[in-house]
Amino acid sequence: MRKVLIIGATSAIAAATARLFARDGDRMFLVGRREERLRATGDDLAVRGAELAGWHVLDVNDLDEQDAALKEAEEALGGFDIVFIAHGTLPDQSLCQSSVDVMIEEFQTNALSTMALLTRVAGMMEQAGKGGQIAVITSVAAERGRQSNYVYGAAKAAVDTFLEGLRQRLHKSGIGVTTIRPGFIDTPMTAEFKKGVLWAQPEDAAKRIHSAISRGADLVYVPSFWRWIMLVIRLIPRRIFKRIEL
Template sequence: MKKVLIIGATSAIAEATARLFAKRGDQLFLLARDQKKLSVIADDLKVRGAQNIHTGVYDATGQQSSEDIFDKAIKQLDGIDILLVAHGILPDQKACEISVGDTLKAFEVNATSVVAILTYFANVFEAQKKGSIAVISSVAGDRGRQSNYVYGAAKGAVSIFLQGLRHRLAKSGVQVLTIKPGFVDTPMTAAFDKGALWAQPEQIAKLIIKALDREKSVVYTPWFWGVIMLIIRFVPDWIFHKTRL
């Protein structure tokens, strides 16, 4: 039985992953902004087999003392084996190009708050010399593109931070997993037209669990996004700038 803390637990991917943790009887602490949604999810996870479930309210915009709720989570779990950070927003790129406030909010939620969480928990995991830190980043962070470079830059910052953290914690035996989903059919992407490259949250959840179990460092979900982004990263600027990506 693993002791798992999920931050951003009401997101579609996090909820689908929590169901898999519950199925194998893990102990869960769920953090998110909406207590009502948390309660509904917690009740569902109990039915699915979770041994113990705790919930707490956490707002990534920094309006509370996050260390207090993190301390509480660790104490109620009586330790921690897995941290999954899954919160985020998909900002309107055009709005961000006009508004400094919108751009900074996107960075606060998608990057700064994640860095704050990881700074706290890196010390916890380093001290115990075991466990797994998993964070949902995005393929959008692999190369800046006109269609979503604000979101991509924030996710890219997270991915680079995780690289450094992985290097730091390697000698402590702590897994640091960067999760890079492509297009996922969630409420956050409800307005987008869906196609063959789109995945369901349940697919992503299975790949997250597999990557954790296999102690992976980076996982593209689904796998073909690794190939797609490899190509996009190496397209020369003089060609890339003619595209509408």
């Protein structure tokens, strides 16, 4: 039985992944922004076999409250084997372009709040000295800035780079770091997007994420074909790329 902390636990991908941890009989602590959804998610996971240690309502942008949430989770679980960070928003790029305040708010949610959590979690796990695995959802958008979502992409790129350094730092402590780069996933956050063949369901994404965390993978694309799509996009010369509408 593993001790699993999930932050952003009520998101579609996180909830689907949590159901797989529940199937394994793992002990979980849930953190999210909406109390009613946390309760409902916790009840569902308990029915599916999880041992629920508790939950905590948290706005991840309240950096002072992060510490209290993590300490409560650590005490309830008795330490962390797995910490899975899955919160985020999909900003309106046009609003970010026209408002510095909106741009900063979105960067705060999608980058700085995660980096603050990681700084705290890494220190706690290092001090515990028992190893473990940290996993964080970023995005394929991190790999190259595109005019349609470069604020979101820049935030996720910051987290990607942060995770790369954290992975190197924590390796000697026996703590693994998994970077999860989803492509198009059919969730409430993407409800307004037209769906096509490149889109995946949260349940399929969860299977790949659960496997990657369980085996301690460094990096996983979800679905796997996004590795090759992004390779092609990264190889497009800048003089050509800047003329493409993406």
